[in-house]
Amino acid sequence: MPFYRRASFREAIKWVVYGLILLLAYCLQTTKGLTVPIFGVRPLLMVGVVICVAFFEQEVGACVFAFFAGLLMDYACNTLLGYFALFFVLTSLAISFLTHFLALPNFTTFLAVSSVSLVLLCHADFFFRFILTEEEGLVPYYLHTFLPTWLYTGLTILLFYFLLRFVFLRLQPQNEAEMTTI
Amino acid sequence: MKEFLRSAAFKIIAGLLVVCFGMMIAAGSSKGFSGVGESLIGFFVKPFQEISTWVGDGVSGFFSELFAGSKLREENEALQQEINELRSQLTEYDNALRENENYKDYLGLAKENPDWKLVAASVVERDPISAYGEFKINKGSLQGIKERDVVITADGMVGVISQVGWTYSTVETLLDPNLNVGCICSRTGDTGLLAGTMLLAADGLTSLSYIDKTSGIQPGDYIITGGSELFPARLVVGRVQKISSEDGGSGLHAVITPVVDIKRVQEVMVITDFYGKAKEESGLQG
Known part of the structure; x- marks a missing residue:
């Protein structure tokens, strides 16, 4: 499969739609009242969008998308600019590479890949943001807030999978859509 | 590959x-x-x-209206009865009600502190995994807000501005261990340093440390800001929930319940200037 692709109008529209979905996820994630809290926690919806786009798209597109999504996530979570961008680019590269070179891109693969990605992202974030700063009370915070947030995030990824799959199959250039088995 | x-x-x-x-x-x-x-x-x-x-x-x-319908109806009937009783004392309570409305709209604060410059703001974003209730407001440097400006509500202090953009600002709350505020007990005058911990922040509480061990501070006492170049004086911070000895017995430590529900606050005011405020970044914690 070639890495360079001439951008078509459908391809451009597809990326615009991905961007709008990302903005929607940002608004839902950061505005109180728009997501249903479960035991007081709300999901990180942008993570789901990034993982799903990485699953469907080639490496370059997925990583560029992940870069901008990461900057938006840094703004939302008030972390150092580039922190989540770095995590998202690495995660997207791994997911896209695994999906397009080593495994069949089907629903089972998606479940496996997204679960592993979430676990790694969650714990990497916790390590760099909290364990390295050696704050007190980490275990209760991890068990009552941090872990439930990421578990809830995992549930919402399934919704984004079906939404983005629909967008991908509708707007991907026909010959390439037929080559996928998603 | x-x-x-x-x-x-x-x-x-x-x-x-x-x-x-x-x-x-x-x-x-x-x-x-x-x-x-x-x-x-x-x-x-x-x-x-x-x-x-x-x-x-x-x-x-x-x-909230859908699920609280029947509860609101009962509350409405009880309030109606209370209003009937209060009507007989209407003249006497008029002034108090007017002052209460003013206080709610921050005019009371403004009258007591004519040197304060206030900017009203709304909470537009909350970080879902912030341990300390950090949030963003919809005003920034274009409205005159600067870093370390104090954020309050009509009830008391919420936190300080930690980051300023052109059209937004991030608020570091009283629950955050990075925010240290010099405080005093309004009843006894004992001093202490307010700084949160992650454990207490989970319950919406913060802590006051370095209280003198001979202090007469008690649960229920109000804690207010002592005043400095960063914080105006006499801002209500919270109430003492419990007192304990610090490690090593060198002093006392108090758990403080903030007067403002930091994780639910929606409308705030930012004090952009007050008499005695430091004009340059001095690095003081207050």
């Missing part, structure tokens, strides 16, 4: 990773870079934030 490593795609991705790393280093060592970057992002997403906040408020209001 080897082809991929030699391809332009790999170089683009490697370049992205270098940019991310470089941005983090630049943002960490120079706040100016981070501020400009985040200001640009904030400027771009602000319209979407305003719309989503408006929608969110409507959705929350709809569901």
Whole structure:
């Protein structure tokens, strides 16, 4: 499969739609009242969008998308600019590479890949943001807030999978859509 | 695989990773870079934030009315009876009600503190995994807000501005251990240093340390700011919940319940100037 692709109008529209979905996820994630809290926690919806786009798209597109999504996530979570961008680019590269070179891109693969990605992202974030700063009370915070947030995030990824799959199959250039088995 | 490593795609991705790393280093060592970057992002997403906040408020209001219908009806009947009783004392309570309305609208605060310059703001965003209730408001440097400006409600202090963009600001709350505020007990005058912990922040509490061990401070006492170049004096912070000895027995330590429900606050005021405020960044914790 070639890495360079001439951008078509459908391809451009597809990326615009991905961007709008990302903005929607940002608004839902950061505005109180728009997501249903479960035991007081709300999901990180942008993570789901990034993982799903990485699953469907080639490496370059997925990583560029992940870069901008990461900057938006840094703004939302008030972390150092580039922190989540770095995590998202690495995660997207791994997911896209695994999906397009080593495994069949089907629903089972998606479940496996997204679960592993979430676990790694969650714990990497916790390590760099909290364990390295050696704050007190980490275990209760991890068990009552941090872990439930990421578990809830995992549930919402399934919704984004079906939404983005629909967008991908509708707007991907026909010959390439037929080559996928998603 | 080897082809991929030699391809332009790999170089683009490697370049992205270098940019991310470089941005983090630049943002960490120079706040100016981070501020400009985040200001640009904030400027771009602000319209979407305003719309989503408006929608969110409507959705929350709809569901709270739906589920609280019968409860509101009972409360309404009880309030009606209370109003009938209060009507007979209407003349006497008129002034008190007017002052209460003014206080709610911050005019009372403004009258007591004519040197304060206040900017009203709304909470537009909350970080879902922030341990300390950090949030963003819809005003920034364009409205005169600067870093370390104090954030309050009519009830008391909420926190300080930790980051300022053109159209947004991030508020570091009283629950955050990085925010140290010099406080005194309004009843006894004993001093202490307010600084949160992650354990207490989970319950919406904060702590007051370095209280003299001969202090007469008791549960229920009000804690107010002592006043400095960073914080105006006599801002209500919270109430003492319990007292204990510090490790080593060198002093006392108090658990404080903030007067403001920090994780639910929606409307705030920012004190952009007050008499005695430091004009330059002095690095003082207050």
